[in-house]
Amino acid sequence: MIEIELGAELVLRDPETQQPLAPKQQPGYYPGYSTLGQKGYWDATTRRAVEDRVYNVPPIRFFTEDELLTITVACERILPQSDRLPARRIPIVPHIDERLYKNEIDGYRFAGMPSDRDAYRLGIRAIEDMARSIHKQPFVDLEPLKQDFILKSLHDGKPLVPHKVWEAMSVSRFWHMIVQDCVSAYYSHPWAWDEIGYGGPAYPRAYTRLENGLPEPWEVDEQRYEWAAPAESLSDTYEPGDDPGSVSGQGGTH
Amino acid sequence: MKSPLFGSFSKPDTDEKILGPMQRISLKKMRRFPESEPVDYVVVGIGSAGGVLCQRLAKAGFSVIGLEAGPFWDTERDWVSDEKGSRKLYWNDLRITGGEDPLAFGENNSGKGVGGGSVHWAAFAPRFHPSDFRVYSEDGVGCDWPISYEDLKPYYELLEREMPVSGPAHFPWGDPHGYPYGPHPVGGVGNTLIKGCTKLGIPVVAGGPVAILAGSHGDRPHCIYRGFCIQGCKVGAKASTLITHVPEAIEYGAEIRDRSMVFRVSMKSKTGADGVFYHDEDGREHFQRAKALIVAGYAIETPRLLLNSACPGHERGLANSSNTVGRYLMAQAGNVILGRFADLVRMYKAPPAHALTEHFYETDPVRGFARGFAIQTVGPLPIAFAKQMMKAKGAWGWGMRRVMMDYNHWSSLGLLGEILPWPDNRVELAEEKDQFGIPVAKITFTLHENDKKMIEFGKKVVMEVMWAAGAEEVVQESRYAHLVGAARMGDDPSSSVVDKFGRTHDVSNLFVCDGSILPTQGSANPGLTIQALAARTADYLISQGERIFESDRRDMTTPPIRRELAVKGAFVHGIPRFWN
Ligand SMILES: Cc1cc2nc3c(=O)[nH]c(=O)nc-3n(C[C@H](O)[C@H](O)[C@H](O)COP(=O)(O)OP(=O)(O)OC[C@H]3O[C@@H](n4cnc5c(N)ncnc54)[C@H](O)[C@@H]3O)c2cc1C
Ligand code: SF4
Numbered sequence: 001m002i003e004i005e006l007g008a009e010l011v012l013r014d015p016e017t018q019q020p021l022a023p024k025q026q027p028g029y030y031p032g033y034s035t036l037g038q039k040g041y042w043d044a045t046t047r048r049a050v051e052d053r054v055y056n057v058p059p060i061r062f063f064t065e066d067e068l069l070t071i072t073v074a075c076e077r078i079l080p081q082s083d084r085l086p087a088r089r090i091p092i093v094p095h096i097d098e099r100l101y102k103n104e105i106d107g108y109r110f111a112g113m114p115s116d117r118d119a120y121r122l123g124i125r126a127i128e129d130m131a132r133s134i135h136k137q138p139f140v141d142l143e144p145l146k147q148d149f150i151l152k153s154l155h156d157g158k159p160l161v162p163h164k165v166w167e168a169m170s171v172s173r174f175w176h177m178i179v180q181d182c183v184s185a186y187y188s189h190p191w192a193w194d195e196i197g198y199g200g201p202a203y204p205r206a207y208t209r210l211e212n213g214l215p216e217p218w219e220v221d222e223q224r225y226e227w228a229a230p231a232e233s234l235s236d237t238y239e240p241g242d243d244p245g246s247v248s249g250q251g252g253t254h
Numbered sequence: 255m256k257s258p259l260f261g262s263f264s265k266p267d268t269d270e271k272i273l274g275p276m277q278r279i280s281l282k283k284m285r286r287f288p289e290s291e292p293v294d295y296v297v298v299g300i301g302s303a304g305g306v307l308c309q310r311l312a313k314a315g316f317s318v319i320g321l322e323a324g325p326f327w328d329t330e331r332d333w334v335s336d337e338k339g340s341r342k343l344y345w346n347d348l349r350i351t352g353g354e355d356p357l358a359f360g361e362n363n364s365g366k367g368v369g370g371g372s373v374h375w376a377a378f379a380p381r382f383h384p385s386d387f388r389v390y391s392e393d394g395v396g397c398d399w400p401i402s403y404e405d406l407k408p409y410y411e412l413l414e415r416e417m418p419v420s421g422p423a424h425f426p427w428g429d430p431h432g433y434p435y436g437p438h439p440v441g442g443v444g445n446t447l448i449k450g451c452t453k454l455g456i457p458v459v460a461g462g463p464v465a466i467l468a469g470s471h472g473d474r475p476h477c478i479y480r481g482f483c484i485q486g487c488k489v490g491a492k493a494s495t496l497i498t499h500v501p502e503a504i505e506y507g508a509e510i511r512d513r514s515m516v517f518r519v520s521m522k523s524k525t526g527a528d529g530v531f532y533h534d535e536d537g538r539e540h541f542q543r544a545k546a547l548i549v550a551g552y553a554i555e556t557p558r559l560l561l562n563s564a565c566p567g568h569e570r571g572l573a574n575s576s577n578t579v580g581r582y583l584m585a586q587a588g589n590v591i592l593g594r595f596a597d598l599v600r601m602y603k604a605p606p607a608h609a610l611t612e613h614f615y616e617t618d619p620v621r622g623f624a625r626g627f628a629i630q631t632v633g634p635l636p637i638a639f640a641k642q643m644m645k646a647k648g649a650w651g652w653g654m655r656r657v658m659m660d661y662n663h664w665s666s667l668g669l670l671g672e673i674l675p676w677p678d679n680r681v682e683l684a685e686e687k688d689q690f691g692i693p694v695a696k697i698t699f700t701l702h703e704n705d706k707k708m709i710e711f712g713k714k715v716v717m718e719v720m721w722a723a724g725a726e727e728v729v730q731e732s733r734y735a736h737l738v739g740a741a742r743m744g745d746d747p748s749s750s751v752v753d754k755f756g757r758t759h760d761v762s763n764l765f766v767c768d769g770s771i772l773p774t775q776g777s778a779n780p781g782l783t784i785q786a787l788a789a790r791t792a793d794y795l796i797s798q799g800e801r802i803f804e805s806d807r808r809d810m811t812t813p814p815i816r817r818e819l820a821v822k823g824a825f826v827h828g829i830p831r832f833w834n
Contacts, residue, residue, distance in 0.1 A: 027655075043334075043488065046334040046336055049339040050339075078650055079650075079651070080652055105360075106358075107346040107349060108348070108349045108360055109348060109351070110356055111356070151651075155648065176644065176645075179654075180640075183637060183641060183654065187640050187658065188336070188636075192658075195659065196658050196659055197661070198636050198661060202478070202479075202482075203335045203478065203480055203482070203489060204275070207480055207603040208479070210440065210441040210442070211440065211441065214598075215600075229651075229653075233651060235652045235654070236653050236656065240645070240729075243645070244645060245355050245356065245732050245733070246356055246362070247644075247645060248358075250361065250362045251361050251362065252484055253376070253588060253632040253638070254606065254632045254668045
């Protein structure tokens with residue numbers, strides 16, 4: 001049995017009775033659903049690619065030790081996972097590091113932006129300097145709420161203190177890049193698919209229940225609960241900024 | 255379960271390419287041409303247009319080499335049913351993007367590898383409307399095409415059979431028509447569009463038109479509704495030139511040389527080209543001789559190659575005496591409108607492309623802008639959806655986790671709006687160089703008044719449709735899709751790059767044939783039109799025969815359509831058959 005050890009306690013409630021619920025072994029409204037459990041139905045190449053993501057986490061080769069600390073803590077705020085069992089947390093920074101190490105870019109760079117590699121180095125430095133100039137402490141030692149205030153100021157495109165880095169690089173473009181790198185790592189992982197009830201690979205088997213949100217016989221029906229994010233966080237609200245138009249790493253649609 | 259249920263379709267022989275579970279071709283048997291001897295045609299870029307060109311020219315008996323910068327895919331061993339694992343399908347090499355409304359590239363719009371953009375297109379395959387060919391005459395904006403809808407219509411009909419396209423029996427817009435294969439069943443996003451439109455009294459069609467098989471066809475199985483179309487269809491149900499036209503090109507003696515990045519067109523005289531320089535995978539330089547060349551590298555790489563081929567007599571770039579190479583670049587407005595529903599939608603199922611309305615396609619003076627837009631279904635998978643939530647709702651942190659837990663409650667519709675051609679929206683060369691030391695493309699893109707009005711109006715309409723479908727929250731993010739233009743065709747050599755058959759005005763044996771020759775773009779996805787134009791250009795080249803190689807004289811007679819050159823099986827419905 002895995003011991004449940006949830007870092008920040010989320011308050012979970014039954015939507016009908018409002019009674020508190022016990023912490024979940026697996027976050028999300030699809031209890032017991034496992035995409036990996038369906039891997040025998042996937043084609044071999046896909047299975048290898050997805051398993052690789054779970055079992056072969058790339059080593060850190062790009063970030064320096066100091067950068068690694070800052071970016072790791074920042075990513076824990078940008079994509080918090082303290083409700084997940086420690087053994088079931090999804091690696092984020094190793095994937096960003098690997099992308100930068102291999103210099104895998106998205107096929108374009110906005111005029112006036114530095115390279116992705118430089119953008120990360122500069123952005124991390126600016127975050128660190130912001131923490132030290134406001135709180136006289138390294139970013140990683142700040143309380144979560146203070147960390148969120150710093151990150152939220154990047155989200156808003158209005159850094160709490162001016163920095164020469166932001167004269168050379170758009171705050172919003174940097175923010176969008178780091179957020180999209182975080183979501184790419186998280187939502188490409190089968191444990192995240194379990195959380196959101198996404199069916200995952202379906203070749204050669206097919207999907208057959210296309211309408212009305214019906215689950216396939218092997219998918220799980222939704223069972224909702226209510227939850228509140230930890231009090232010491234700022235990110236559980238939605239404040240869209242100005243429409244940024246194109247952003248880095250933008251996927252295609254139609 | 256230890257091993258995949260159906261086993262792997264893989265075979266150890268790497269010279270054999272698996273193209274969907276029923277089709278295999280052996281590259282060992284492919285014809286190879288020496289570099290020193292000129293072939294009749296070199297086609298640069300084997301994408302939507304390039305694939306069709308190679309097939310037609312080879313089938314008509316010409317010697318043809320297709321040079322493709324990316325790899326020759328094996329769909330079974332190279333492709334995955336996975337969002338992140340599919341990034342290799344895109345053109346991820348550096349481009350610089352600027353202007354007031356910069357475009358995104360890579361995953362958002364460009365492919366690399368045999369099949370090009372047809373590998374990752376959603377496969378919506380509507381025709382352009384007759385009005386698209388005379389935008390200037392009708393609306394006083396943009397420009398007219400040097401050809402009419404009637405010129406292209408027989409090629410639309412032919413390509414709809416070759417891909418083939420599934421869709422409604424009656425498609426009511428533009429030139430009304432039907433489709434060879436019946437419509438697909440509707441998924442969650444199609445439901446949303448039909449419900450919303452019907453509520454508002456807007457005509458709408460479901461189940462296509464989309465170049466995805468609704469029934470098995472020759473060596474290709476029908477769709478299994480797995481929703482990974484823009485990640486490359488491993489099933490082989492979605493048409494890409496990799497599986498529709500390239501196999502037949504090879505069968506008829508074309509050579510497809512993959513991982514070959516062309517960087518300069520070589521000139522033997524002021525008006526004649528004699529080959530291309532390219533880099534192989536290891537960066538080694540090669541020169542391939544040819545009697546005639548067709549550049550089919552997509553609306554960014556085509557102008558980049560022409561500009562990089564500047565030489566004495568063509569200082570501004572090849573075929574650029576008009577100074578229009580790289581100009582009039584267009585993208586369609588592709589805003590995505592997302593609605594949250596109380597009930598589950600599960601929008602990852604079914605092909606994202608399966609319902610649309612072109613009710614707002616034509617100019618309506620009441621709206622205060624020229625031209626119009628279409629509304630289409632889209633179906634973002636989790637990563638794409640998360641990025642959309644980042645933009646549309648400003649989501650991050652716990653808010654991101656929360657909205658993503660509701661992924662299955664969201665539905666999405668795409669605006670597809672006509673942005674007009676403007677000379678200042680253009681491709682130039684940047685200071686930066688690629689891995690081979692060749693200057694990369696720098697793109698400038700800015701919306702003009704008419705474009706902005708169209709987008710404002712269009713996105714409001716799509717949002718109304720989303721509300722009418724029963725959404726309880728509606729948000730939107732702006733984006734652009736489908737690059738065309740940048741080497742446009744026209745009758746006047748002083749304001750266009752190529753003539754109505756794709757021949758550059760300046761160099762008699764150099765052609766351009768891909769999305770970059772489109773003078774305007776309508777509100778229809780361009781893929782079908784690009785392939786139809788390729789088939790038409792091929793018919794012209796075939797009808798001209800050796801004259802293309804030997805003479806500067808331009809014969810502007812429209813060639814007869816050669817239906818006999820269509821890919822096999824275009825006129826029959828097939829029987830599924832597994833190889834063993
Ligand atoms: C996510 C997505 C969805 C889409 N959905 C649709 C849709 O539903 N319907 C639709 O009609 N369209 C759709 N499109 C657009 C469609 O894919 C393109 O319009 C179309 O493929 C363009 O065709 P093309 O022949 O101009 O170029 P491409 O198909 O891009 O082919 C160009 C080829 O040339 C190669 N190349 C370029 N330069 C060189 C060089 N110098 N040397 C050698 N090779 C070179 C490239 O690698 C590429 O393979 C979509 C695009 C995307 C990204
Ligand atoms: S939905 Fe159909 S066409 Fe699209 S990838 Fe799946 S099988 Fe292919």
